[in-house]
Amino acid sequence: MASDCEPALNQAEGRNPTLERYLGALREAKNDSEQFAALLLVTKAVKAGDIDAKTRRRIFDAVGFTFPNRLLTTKEAPDGCPDHVLRALGVALLACFCSDPELAVHPQVLNKIPILSTFLTARGDPDDAARRSMIDDTYQCLTAVAGTPRGPRHLIAGGTVSALCQAYLGHGYGFDQALALLVGLLAAAETQCWKEAEPDLLAVLRGLSEDFQKAEDASKFELCQLLPLFLPPTTVPPECYRDLQAGLARILGSKLSSWQRNPALKLAARLAHACGSDWIPAGSSGSKFLALLVNLACVEVRLALEETGTEVKEDVVTACYALMELGIQECTRCEQSLLKEPQKVQLVSVMKEAIGAVIHYLLQVGSEKQKEPFVFASVRILGAWLAEETSSLRKEVCQLLPFLVRYAKTLYEEAEEANDLTQQVANLAISPTTPGPTWPGDALRLLLPGWCHLTVEDGPREILIKEGAPSLLCKYFLQQWELTSPGHDTSVLPDSVEIGLQTCCHIFLNLVVTAPGLIKRDACFTSLMNTLMTSLPALVQQQGRLLLAANVATLGLLMARLLSTSPALQGTPASRGFFAAAILFLSQSHVARATPGSDQAVLALSPEYEGIWADLQELWFLGMQAFTGCVPLLPWLAPAALRSRWPQELLQLLGSVSPNSVKPEMVAAYQGVLVELARANRLCREAMRLQAGEETASHYRMAALEQCLSEP
Numbered sequence: 001m002a003s004d005c006e007p008a009l010n011q012a013e014g015r016n017p018t019l020e021r022y023l024g025a026l027r028e029a030k031n032d033s034e035q036f037a038a039l040l041l042v043t044k045a046v047k048a049g050d051i052d053a054k055t056r057r058r059i060f061d062a063v064g065f066t067f068p069n070r071l072l073t074t075k076e077a078p079d080g081c082p083d084h085v086l087r088a089l090g091v092a093l094l095a096c097f098c099s100d101p102e103l104a105v106h107p108q109v110l111n112k113i114p115i116l117s118t119f120l121t122a123r124g125d126p127d128d129a130a131r132r133s134m135i136d137d138t139y140q141c142l143t144a145v146a147g148t149p150r151g152p153r154h155l156i157a158g159g160t161v162s163a164l165c166q167a168y169l170g171h172g173y174g175f176d177q178a179l180a181l182l183v184g185l186l187a188a189a190e191t192q193c194w195k196e197a198e199p200d201l202l203a204v205l206r207g208l209s210e211d212f213q214k215a216e217d218a219s220k221f222e223l224c225q226l227l228p229l230f231l232p233p234t235t236v237p238p239e240c241y242r243d244l245q246a247g248l249a250r251i252l253g254s255k256l257s258s259w260q261r262n263p264a265l266k267l268a269a270r271l272a273h274a275c276g277s278d279w280i281p282a283g284s285s286g287s288k289f290l291a292l293l294v295n296l297a298c299v300e301v302r303l304a305l306e307e308t309g310t311e312v313k314e315d316v317v318t319a320c321y322a323l324m325e326l327g328i329q330e331c332t333r334c335e336q337s338l339l340k341e342p343q344k345v346q347l348v349s350v351m352k353e354a355i356g357a358v359i360h361y362l363l364q365v366g367s368e369k370q371k372e373p374f375v376f377a378s379v380r381i382l383g384a385w386l387a388e389e390t391s392s393l394r395k396e397v398c399q400l401l402p403f404l405v406r407y408a409k410t411l412y413e414e415a416e417e418a419n420d421l422t423q424q425v426a427n428l429a430i431s432p433t434t435p436g437p438t439w440p441g442d443a444l445r446l447l448l449p450g451w452c453h454l455t456v457e458d459g460p461r462e463i464l465i466k467e468g469a470p471s472l473l474c475k476y477f478l479q480q481w482e483l484t485s486p487g488h489d490t491s492v493l494p495d496s497v498e499i500g501l502q503t504c505c506h507i508f509l510n511l512v513v514t515a516p517g518l519i520k521r522d523a524c525f526t527s528l529m530n531t532l533m534t535s536l537p538a539l540v541q542q543q544g545r546l547l548l549a550a551n552v553a554t555l556g557l558l559m560a561r562l563l564s565t566s567p568a569l570q571g572t573p574a575s576r577g578f579f580a581a582a583i584l585f586l587s588q589s590h591v592a593r594a595t596p597g598s599d600q601a602v603l604a605l606s607p608e609y610e611g612i613w614a615d616l617q618e619l620w621f622l623g624m625q626a627f628t629g630c631v632p633l634l635p636w637l638a639p640a641a642l643r644s645r646w647p648q649e650l651l652q653l654l655g656s657v658s659p660n661s662v663k664p665e666m667v668a669a670y671q672g673v674l675v676e677l678a679r680a681n682r683l684c685r686e687a688m689r690l691q692a693g694e695e696t697a698s699h700y701r702m703a704a705l706e707q708c709l710s711e712p
Contacts, residue, residue: 071093084122084134087119104145104148105151113159117158117162117164119134120135120138120174132174135174139174153189155185161185164179165201166200204230212244213242224263228266248289252265252292252296253292265323266315269321270322272323290327293323294347294350298324298354301320302354304316304317305357318373321380321381328351355381356396359397361378362379362404363403382400383446385450386447390450390454390460405469407443411444412443448503455510474524476504477508480504498545505555506551508555512559519562520563529566529569532555533574536578536581537581546609550620560575560578561630561633570634570636576636576640586646589605589609590609591604621665628676635680638676638681642683650674671702678708685711693705
């Protein structure tokens with residue numbers, strides 16, 4: 001009776017009677033041979049048609065993992081049965097199970113990843129149907145795992161990335177599936193993929209680059225979209241440069257529709273971001289290609305941003321920004337530039353028009369859009385332009401300055417969002433994956449070089465002051481300075497942090513010279529002065545940070561002249577420590593150096609200063625001048641300098657070298673300091689006389705010093 005009811009029950013539940021019969025046989029199997037035969041029948045029924053989740057679960061309940069595990073690992077097949085047939089059966093069952101998301105992350109599936117990965121590269125008859133079926137099922141298993149939240153991590157750890165690369169490069173059966181799965185893994189976990197399988201991924205990149213260079217049909221456009229995914233997070237291997245550039249040159253040099261051209265621009269932008277201009281060959285062909293890239297990018301930016309109401313393809317325009325930035329770098333490069341002078345003039349002209357479009361766009365941005373990644377990208381390219389060129393578009397730039405200050409302030413006050421925007425811009429613009437290469441810094445850091453130029457000019461400076469930029473810059477400087485203070489690992493800080501601090505110092509130096517009243521009345525500069533005083537003593541002792549120390553010392557000395565009445569500068573421990581450190585910086589710049597064949601030494605730069613003197617000398621001379629100005633304003637400073645023995649050692653140094661080796665500007669700087677110290681303090685004068693000061697002054701024609709020391 002029961003048997004009469006079963007067909008009706010199966011039909012009512014939508015069950016496959018044939019499959020049910022095979023499952024029954026599997027449950028009743030008494031040995032491996034019967035179980036194997038039943039599994040073959042079950043697998044055949046499963047492949048014959050689609051099954052639903054309930055049926056899939058019933059198959060799993062009937063089969064479990066034990067027997068598939070044995071099938072995958074057995075080395076002894078029944079007579080007349082190839083061993084890969086058993087493995088194919090095991091993989092087919094796993095593929096069936098993996099269609100269930102819960103089973104796809106079962107530990108018994110995850111621990112098979114290394115075994116499954118080996119099947120992708122196993123040798124065998126390429127026309128064998130069972131082998132092909134096993135490969136298809138293997139890809140189905142791996143793809144199912146990859147589709148789970150933690151699946152990519154398990155696949156990478158199981159060696160799947162290398163196996164997929166080798167399967168693709170072998171161009172055997174299923175290699176297209178290998179490429180598709182690689183794309184998914186790189187999109188989900190780029191950094192981990194490259195960490196685990198860099199040599200294999202580079203081999204795939206080389207293969208794709210060669211295909212791209214050779215492609216004459218529509219496949220070149222498909223490769224153009226695919227290649228950015230396979231560019232490494234750091235540096236593209238040089239052996240790929242020629243193929244990538246040649247392929248892009250052919251595409252961009254043709255008349256194309258936007259859907260064909262835009263992926264090429266995005267690939268070029270990714271290469272520009274990763275390699276600068278290294279991937280572009282030198283010579284006429286390279287310069288023409290670079291000029292073409294920048295011209296196309298500028299046209300695209302203008303078309304997108306000048307027409308109000310037009311939908312902006314933000315990913316394409318942001319890629320064009322990266323190409324414009326490459327153009328700015330090459331146009332401002334003095335040595336080994338790819339561009340000839342006429343090309344630079346032409347590109348500056350078209351970039352100026354594109355920057356005008358960017359300014360037009362930013363003027364339309366409301367507060368509701370300020371946190372969008374595309375706005376951040378637009379501010380970035382404007383900052384890159386202003387870092388090199390502020391004379392053109394001056395009216396438009398001044399009109400935009402209030403927005404830029406408000407924008408920078410907004411992102412500064414919401415620093416975490418600013419960092420997130422940086423990442424989103426990288427993803428939007430040049431990296432289709434996460435995390436992708438990040439672009440440096442927050443919005444304010446991007447604008448610092450341009451503001452440094454603008455604070456020299458009366459009009460822009462007044463706008464920046466009116467909008468509160470100096471106060472914002474002080475807060476920003478103090479925040480960034482904390483990152484370099486003791487307790488923080490400065491070795492992991494990006495170079496942009498220290499460069500940003502130096503640029504802030506340059507802006508403050510401009511304000512000290514051009515707006516001294518602001519320094520005296522704005523309380524934020526008092527806080528800044530306190531930080532400079534407490535920080536310099538430790539900074540001058542640190543290796544490799546001399547240029548930053550020079551900026552801090554010089555800025556502090558110039559500010560001390562303006563804030564000389566401040567209680568903090570009246571011989572407090574902090575002020576004494578600061579001036580002692582400043583003297584250390586100023587006094588250690590030059591040494592006496594013996595010369596072969598001469599009895600007299602010459603004045604020479606000390607080794608620490610020599611390599612960076614081109615960047616340092618202006619700060620050093622300004623610091624000497626500022627120190628000279630501080631001496632009469634701070635009565636305690638001359639005795640402190642005497643205790644440091646700087647005036648005595650300076651005279652000793654001058655007395656030990658040939659006067660002809662000391663340049664006139666050095667003589668003037670040294671005399672300025674010595675005269676003010678001598679005038680300010682009787683003990684200083686006496687110490688200088690004991691150090692043969694009058695004789696040294698005579699040798700160097702320091703008339704003012706000679707006269708001062710001759711007086712009682």
